[in-house]
Each structure stands twice: as structure tokens, then as C-alpha cells.
Amino acid sequence: MENVYIGVDLGGTNLRVGIVDQKGQMLNVKQIPTDAETGYESIIKRMIALIKDVKKAYSAVSIGIGSPGPLNPFDGIVVAPPNLPGWKDVPITSIIQEELTIPTFLVNDADAAALGEALFGAGKKKSSSFYITVSTGIGGGYVQDDRLIQGEHGYSAEIGNMIIKPGGQKHANMNAGSLEALASGTSIAREGQARMGITGGAEEVFQLAEEGNEEAIFIIDEAIDALAIGIANLAHSVDPAVFILGGGVMQAKEMILPLLKEKVNQYVYEGLRGKIEIEPVQLDDKAGIIGAAMHGRRMVEQ
Numbered sequence: 653m654e655n656v657y658i659g660v661d662l663g664g665t666n667l668r669v670g671i672v673d674q675k676g677q678m679l680n681v682k683q684i685p686t687d688a689e690t691g692y693e694s695i696i697k698r699m700i701a702l703i704k705d706v707k708k709a710y711s712a713v714s715i716g717i718g719s720p721g722p723l724n725p726f727d728g729i730v731v732a733p734p735n736l737p738g739w740k741d742v743p744i745t746s747i748i749q750e751e752l753t754i755p756t757f758l759v760n761d762a763d764a765a766a767l768g769e770a771l772f773g774a775g776k777k778k779s780s781s782f783y784i785t786v787s788t789g790i791g792g793g794y795v796q797d798d799r800l801i802q803g804e805h806g807y808s809a810e811i812g813n814m815i816i817k818p819g820g821q822k823h824a825n826m827n828a829g830s831l832e833a834l835a836s837g838t839s840i841a842r843e844g845q846a847r848m849g850i851t852g853g854a855e856e857v858f859q860l861a862e863e864g865n866e867e868a869i870f871i872i873d874e875a876i877d878a879l880a881i882g883i884a885n886l887a888h889s890v891d892p893a894v895f896i897l898g899g900g901v902m903q904a905k906e907m908i909l910p911l912l913k914e915k916v917n918q919y920v921y922e923g924l925r926g927k928i929e930i931e932p933v934q935l936d937d938k939a940g941i942i943g944a945a946m947h948g949r950r951m952v953e954q
Contacts, residue, residue, distance in 0.1 A: 655949075657712060659715075663720070763943070769898075770795035771943075844860075
């Protein structure tokens with residue numbers, strides 16, 4: 653029987669568990685609501701039950717858990733994610749490993765998606781790739797030579813807190829004028845409500861922009877401009893072979909990508925213009941589970 657690996661995608665809304673083979677193929681996957689308000693003990697208990705259910709027909713080598721940050725991936729501790737109330741320094745890997753006796757490892761959810769896309773998606777066969785999720789928040793993950801770069805403290809590629817506009821909009825626990833405060837789905841929705849009085853979130857702003865509404869177009873343009881500055885900063889910092897963009901906001905990729913590429917060219921060195929490759933994700937919502945599973949595999953094989 654071939655080796656298989658378990659990937660867990662712990663989100664604020666949904667909890668998903670999948671079985672992944674050595675080729676990155678998802679053999680089985682199940683999803684339940686996270687019910688974040690029930691607290692970490694309840695969620696972990698249901699996570700364990702879901703893992704047992706999914707792996708019944710398989711003998712898994714490892715478990716990789718993709719979780720929103722902040723977290724300590726090296727010690728397996730979920731520190732205090734804003735969208736998981738009551739989670740404070742939770743030693744999730746030791747709890748899971750003790751219950752299931754399978755080596756268990758923790759990874760930032762954006763890092764997990766970055767690794768999945770690098771190995772089996774839009775970054776496949778590339779020397780390096782930088783994954784960016786543009787959703788409720790903004791996160792990132794950097795992979796070089798098929799190896800996830802996590803940094804000394806596990807905070808590598810936490811680009812949501814990158815300052816784009818000093819003294820600008822404040823958002824959650826981020827720096828004022830951070831990328832997340834200016835370009836996330838939350839920020840687009842906030843501007844839509846403040847400037848236009850709409851309550852349909854980022855989706856409604858994009859819809860109005862497609863219909864030619866000038867205020868909506870201006871809001872989207874501002875967000876894309878902030879994202880372009882962030883990507884230009886990253887291009888000048890690590891110069892990846894490809895930027896891979898995912899997350900809910902990128903459902904509007906037909907509108908976003910042409911303008912984003914044009915703006916990035918305005919912000920990079922002349923020698924980089926026309927050379928910055930920006931692609932949408934290929935694995936969609938499977939990237940996180942596949943990447944988490946492959947992270948677990950790599951850690952246990954070290």
C-alpha cells in the first residue's frame with residue numbers, strides 16, 4: 653500500500669480534512685463547519701473525529717495542519733488567530749499526536765497553500781514562487797527550490813502587515829496603512845459602505861464596477877494599486893519566478909489581473925518591467941489541504 657498523508661485546513665468558517673497521495677492527488681476529503689464560537693477544545697475534538705473518519709481505509713504517515721496565524725509552527729502552537737476566538741497558545745500538534753499516534757505538524761495556512769501550488773499548481777517546475785491570498789485578509793507564502801521558507805520565527809511572508817501607506821487606514825491588529833487594510837476583501841467592503849452606502853461587501857463593489865459605476869471603479873483601482881505596490885516590494889526583495897494569486901477576491905481575476913500587471917510594471921525597476929509573472933491559482937481551494945499534507949510529509953522525512 654502506498655504512503656498517504658493527511659492534510660487539515662483549519663479555517664474560521666470551515667474545517668476540512670483530506671487524504672493526499674505522493675503525487676499530490678486528493679483521495680478523500682470531508683468538510684464540516686468550524687463553529688469557531690464553540691472554542692478550541694470542541695473544534696479539536698471534532699477535528700480528531702473527522703481525521704479518524706477520513707483515514708479509515710488508509711494508513712497515514714503524517715498529519716499536517718494548516719492554521720491561520722499568528723502561530724509557532726516549530727513548536728506546534730496556535731498563538732491567537734483573530735478568526736478563532738478563544739484560541740490562545742493552543743499546543744494543537746501535541747494534542748492531535750497524543751490522540752492519534754501519528755506524527756503531526758503545524759503550518760501557516762497561507763504557507764500551506766503556497767507549498768501546494770508550488771509543488772502541484774501554478775508554481776510547478778518553477779525555481780521559486782510567491783503565493784498571495786487576497787480574501788477577508790491578506791497572507792502570503794514563499795517557496796524556493798520546492799522548499800517552504802518560513803523564516804527564523806515562522807513569520808516569513810506575513811505580507812498583510814506590510815506598510816503600503818504610512819499613517820493610512822488602521823485595520824485589526826495590523827500596522828496603519830498595511831496591505832491588508834488597503835487591498836483585502838474587508839477593506840474593499842469597508843470603502844464600499846463608507847463611500848457608497850452599500851452593504852453587499854466586496855462582491856457588490858466588483859459587480860457595480862463591472863456595470864461602470866465610477867465610485868466602485870475608483871475603490872477597486874485603489875485596492876489594486878496597493879496590491880501592486882506590495883508585489884513590487886516583494887519583487888525587489890526576493891524576485892520570485894512567479895507570483896500566484898488566490899483567495900475570494902480573485903474570483904474577479906478577469907478584472908483584477910490585467911490592471912494589476914500594468915500597475916506592477918509602473919513600480920518595479922525598468923529591467924523588471926514585462927518580466928513579472930503573475931498567475932491565478934490552479935488548485936483553487938485544494939491547495940491548503942494538499943500543501944499541509946506535503947508539509948507533514950516533508951517534516952517526517954527529514
